[in-house]
Amino acid sequence: MIVHTPHPNLPPPSTSVGIIGWIRKNLFSSPLNSVLTLCALYIIFKYVPPMIRWTLLDANWAGSTRDACTNDGACWVFIKVRFHQFMFGFYPASEYWRVILAFGLIGALIAYLLIERTPKKSWVAAFTIFVYPIIAFFLFYGGLGLPVVETYKWGGLMLTLILATIGMFFALPFGIILALGRRSSMPIPKALSVVFIELWRGVPLITVLFMSSVMLPLFMPEELRIDKLARALIGISLFQSAYMAEVIRGGLQALPKGQMEAADALGLSYRQAMSLIILPQALKTVIPGIVNTFIELFKDTTLVLIIGLMDLLSIVQSAFADPKWLGFSVEGYVFAGLLYWIFCFSMSQYSQRLERKLHTGHKR
Amino acid sequence: MNESTAKRTLTNEDLAIEVKGMHKWYGEFHVLKDINLTIKRGERIIICGPSGCGKSTLIRCLNRLEVHQKGEIWVDGIELNDDLKHIEKIRKDIGMVFQQFNLFPHLTVLENCCLAPIWVLKQPRRQAEAAAMRYLERVKIPDQADKYPGQLSGGQQQRVAIARSLCMNPNIMLFDEPTSALDPEMIKEVLDVMVDLANEGMTMLCVTHEMGFAKTVADRVIFMDSGEIIEENDPESFFSNPQSDRTKLFLSQIL
Numbered sequence: 121m122i123v124h125t126p127h128p129n130l131p132p133p134s135t136s137v138g139i140i141g142w143i144r145k146n147l148f149s150s151p152l153n154s155v156l157t158l159c160a161l162y163i164i165f166k167y168v169p170p171m172i173r174w175t176l177l178d179a180n181w182a183g184s185t186r187d188a189c190t191n192d193g194a195c196w197v198f199i200k201v202r203f204h205q206f207m208f209g210f211y212p213a214s215e216y217w218r219v220i221l222a223f224g225l226i227g228a229l230i231a232y233l234l235i236e237r238t239p240k241k242s243w244v245a246a247f248t249i250f251v252y253p254i255i256a257f258f259l260f261y262g263g264l265g266l267p268v269v270e271t272y273k274w275g276g277l278m279l280t281l282i283l284a285t286i287g288m289f290f291a292l293p294f295g296i297i298l299a300l301g302r303r304s305s306m307p308i309p310k311a312l313s314v315v316f317i318e319l320w321r322g323v324p325l326i327t328v329l330f331m332s333s334v335m336l337p338l339f340m341p342e343e344l345r346i347d348k349l350a351r352a353l354i355g356i357s358l359f360q361s362a363y364m365a366e367v368i369r370g371g372l373q374a375l376p377k378g379q380m381e382a383a384d385a386l387g388l389s390y391r392q393a394m395s396l397i398i399l400p401q402a403l404k405t406v407i408p409g410i411v412n413t414f415i416e417l418f419k420d421t422t423l424v425l426i427i428g429l430m431d432l433l434s435i436v437q438s439a440f441a442d443p444k445w446l447g448f449s450v451e452g453y454v455f456a457g458l459l460y461w462i463f464c465f466s467m468s469q470y471s472q473r474l475e476r477k478l479h480t481g482h483k484r
Numbered sequence: 485m486n487e488s489t490a491k492r493t494l495t496n497e498d499l500a501i502e503v504k505g506m507h508k509w510y511g512e513f514h515v516l517k518d519i520n521l522t523i524k525r526g527e528r529i530i531i532c533g534p535s536g537c538g539k540s541t542l543i544r545c546l547n548r549l550e551v552h553q554k555g556e557i558w559v560d561g562i563e564l565n566d567d568l569k570h571i572e573k574i575r576k577d578i579g580m581v582f583q584q585f586n587l588f589p590h591l592t593v594l595e596n597c598c599l600a601p602i603w604v605l606k607q608p609r610r611q612a613e614a615a616a617m618r619y620l621e622r623v624k625i626p627d628q629a630d631k632y633p634g635q636l637s638g639g640q641q642q643r644v645a646i647a648r649s650l651c652m653n654p655n656i657m658l659f660d661e662p663t664s665a666l667d668p669e670m671i672k673e674v675l676d677v678m679v680d681l682a683n684e685g686m687t688m689l690c691v692t693h694e695m696g697f698a699k700t701v702a703d704r705v706i707f708m709d710s711g712e713i714i715e716e717n718d719p720e721s722f723f724s725n726p727q728s729d730r731t732k733l734f735l736s737q738i739l
């Protein structure tokens with residue numbers, strides 16, 4: 121007769137837990153893995169310390185002229201001296217507070233919407249979509265007693281953020297409409313969407329911007345001239361909505377047909393089915409694609425350089441031509457790159473958090 | 485005008501569904517041929533037949549998930565045609581349960597059930613939720629109300645799907661192979677719910693190969709093959725004394 125004696129719970133062997141266990145399991149699990157680990161270590165030790173030395177340890181921080189750049193490392197004095205211009209372009213310094221207020225406000229609104237379980241979200245969302253743009257217009261441009269600042273004076277990070285935010289603000293809803301149009305069974309909306317999407321996807325953004333700023337004015341009567349920034353914005357928004365449409369269409373196509381059938385069978389109207397059943401699921405599956413498009417849009421704003429708008433990158437580049445500060449382009453590019461990276465990385469992080477939050481365990 | 489024609493042709497107040505000389509094609513493919521079918525209120529009909537014979541297509545035509553090209557379909561005295569108002573009314577009146585459940589995975593069980601009552605019937609949320617909880621109790625899963633469909637077993641999901649349809653207070657329920665996607669041990673829990681429903685007098689049209697279920701609840705069994713209704717009889721005679729050779733062959737294969 122075999123009698124079962126219960127086995128006590130033992131701790132795992134020390135080779136499989138703790139730091140040693142982790143290193144063994146992840147870094148030296150096979151000969152190939154070990155070689156890769158050693159190569160990576162070599163590269164890190166060879167290149168990272170000099171980089172840190174250049175950017176931080178040997179860098180110059182103090183001072184306000186070129187003479188302060190005495191050390192071997194980077195000379196951040198250049199950035200410091202030009203900082204206001206990099207942020208605001210040629211926006212008058214006495215009016216900086218308007219820009220800061222406008223960005224602070226939208227930052228607070230977005231934070232409020234993103235933080236979970238804040239009350240009255242739909243009201244705040246409506247305010248952000250319908251009221252905030254009006255406030256922002258008067259703050260940035262002027263009017264209502266505020267002195268007018270023409271758009272050619274806008275520049276730097278401020279211009280980059282304006283281009284990106286407005287581009288995203290329009291690209292998402294337009295993209296949704298175009299994607300639904302392309303999948304519609306009605307021939308006219310379908311044809312219009314297909315033509316629009318394929319037309320815009322077939323040309324480079326540079327061409328779009330160039331046409332909007334150089335060719336369009338040739339055909340337009342003198343009195344119908346639209347502001348150059350506005351034209352660039354329209355170009356970017358339409359261009360990106362074509363891409364957004366294709367991303368969203370992918371999500372719509374991935375949904376099982378049964379979802380729409382169940383909505384139909386329950387008697388939901390087309391609009392209800394789309395807004396309550398189809399789009400929430402489709403958009404959720406393409407969050408990575410949407411954020412990817414946003415990130416591309418953010419970086420694509422640098423192309424406005426060719427039509428003479430002074431976004432962050434072009435204003436940094438134009439500072440290199442200053443005879444007093446020749447030879448500081450590396451610092452300028454590192455600074456601009458860092459700022460772009462911070463914004464793009466935050467978007468990517470947020471999208472990953474959103475994906476985790478919206479996961480309801482139906483993918484098994 | 486449509487209302488008045490509807491009244492006139494409604495020869496019998498007790499008719500739930502009437503299909504007259506209905507045909508349907510998928511492109512060139514003649515999938516339903518001259519379907520004639522009359523279903524009285526409270527009747528329980530079982531449709532069976534070999535795979536691909538058009539059973540799903542037939543019941544999907546009844547709530548316009550598919551469009552028929554010839555003949556007439558009347559539901560509760562309303563004709564199904566291109567008139568969106570008619571389609572809307574008929575869909576409010578017919579509940580449908582699918583083989584693949586088709587629950588909405590981004591909504592909880594309770595939200596799945598309340599969605600249509602709130603948006604289509606314009607019920608206040610609280611009333612819709614109370615009703616939904618009653619139906620969830622009837623299908624014996626009130627404790628799962630706050631879970632998402634992905635966290636439930638197949639049998640539980642199908643019972644939620646039934647509750648979701650019932651929340652719309654339909655007069656007629658369509659079932660398209662409700663147990664075919666389920667593991668054997670879950671089939672019974674779904675069939676039990678359907679038997680309850682049949683005993684309460686719901687008009688039911690059910691595509692299924694569960695012959696035990698057919699014998700217990702059906703008033704009539706319809707056998708289809710290649711898009712045609714071959715045979716129609718009460719369950720007793722249908723199983724013990726099939727008339728056509730095709731029915732005999734089919735029964736010998738599934739029993």
Ligand SMILES: Nc1ncnc2c1ncn2[C@@H]1O[C@H](COP(=O)(O)OP(=O)(O)O)[C@@H](O)[C@H]1O
Nearest residue numbers: 510513515533534535536537538539540541542
């Ligand atoms: N959307 C469709 N387009 C073309 N053919 C279809 C479509 N849906 C079903 N069919 C065909 O119609 C026939 C009947 O299908 P269906 O009603 O689903 O059969 P059943 O439910 O009896 O198994 C099958 O031969 C199937 O291949």
Ligand SMILES: [Mg+2]
Nearest residue numbers: 539540541661
């Ligand atoms: Mg079928």
